[in-house]
Amino acid sequence: GLQNNGNVDGNLFGGQIAMPPVAQFPSNAPINPAPAASAIDGDLVLNAGASNGGRCFTDAQSITHCKISSITLKRSNTLTVNAPGNSRIQLYVDGDITIGGSTALLHSGSPTALAIFGKPRSTSSSCSQNVTIGGGGSTINLFIFMPDACIGINGGSGTPDIQGAVWAREYK
Numbered sequence: 001g002l003q004n005n006g007n008v009d010g011n012l013f014g015g016q017i018a019m020p021p022v023a024q025f026p027s028n029a030p031i032n033p034a035p036a037a038s039a040i041d042g043d044l045v046l047n048a049g050a051s052n053g054g055r056c057f058t059d060a061q062s063i064t065h066c067k068i069s070s071i072t073l074k075r076s077n078t079l080t081v082n083a084p085g086n087s088r089i090q091l092y093v094d095g096d097i098t099i100g101g102s103t104a105l106l107h108s109g110s111p112t113a114l115a116i117f118g119k120p121r122s123t124s125s126s127c128s129q130n131v132t133i134g135g136g137g138s139t140i141n142l143f144i145f146m147p148d149a150c151i152g153i154n155g156g157s158g159t160p161d162i163q164g165a166v167w168a169r170e171y172k
Contacts, residue, residue, distance in 0.1 A: 019147045019167070022120045025067050025092040029057050037069040037094055045080045048087035048113075056089075063088045070095030073103035080106045083113040090115045093129075093146070101134030101154070111141040111164025118146030127169050133162070144168070 038055045046052050048064045056066040064083075068091050073079055077100075083089045093116055099105050107114045118129050127150035133140070134154055144151070144166045151168040 019121060022145060022147060023090065023092070023115075023117045026059065026065055029065070030059075037067045037092075039069045039095075040071045040073075040079060042073075042077050043079075045082065046089060046091075048083040048089050062086060063090060066091050068093045071097040071099070073099045073105065075100065075102055078104045078106060081109075081114050083107070083109045088113045088115070090117065092117050094119070096129055097131040097133075099133045103134065105133075105140050105142075107141050109141060111143055114142040116142060116144045116146065118144075119148045121147040121169065131168070140164075 036055075038053070046056070046064075046066060049058050049062070050064070051057065052064075052066060055068065056064050058064045064087065066089065071079065071091075071093060079099075081089055091114075097116070118131075122128055127148060129146055129149035131144070131146060131149050131151040132154070133152070141163045143164045144162075146168055149168050150170040150172050151166060152172045153162060153166075
């Protein structure tokens with residue numbers, strides 16, 4: 001399924017595997033009320049250890065949990081994720097993710113410091129989420145675990161578009 005200019009460095013496994021449960025936004029959020037899911041649809045900076053406009057909280061293990069309804073980055077938008085040292089940011093996304101080719105999701109830390117979780121695998125024959133990541137000149141360091149999503153990574157950058165791992169229902 002790799003289109004023109006497609007390249008996988010490492011291992012690509014296609015087929016049915018037993019997937020572990022998808023991480024969920026913690027039900028014991030120390031914020032009352034718990035953060036409501038909010039959309040990211042323009043320029044934004046997410047910082048580990050911060051509430052980030054009330055959409056996140058940080059637990060005792062220095063993991064910042066953020067509840068996100070969808071991510072849509074259009075023309076020149078930038079989503080910057082700062083997770084210095086041993087801190088981590090986990091995004092729990094209920095909807096679709098669209099990162100256009102002229103936009104950027106910037107995270108220069110370890111791929112384990114930024115994780116995006118989606119919906120659990122359904123019994124339906126189609127994907128319940130869609131992820132489109134346009135190519136660019138920078139590498140996105142992250143881990144994506146969206147077992148019910150159709151994910152497409154398109155682009156013509158000279159470096160990998162993703163450094164880390166992507167687990168999905170279907171790669172398109």
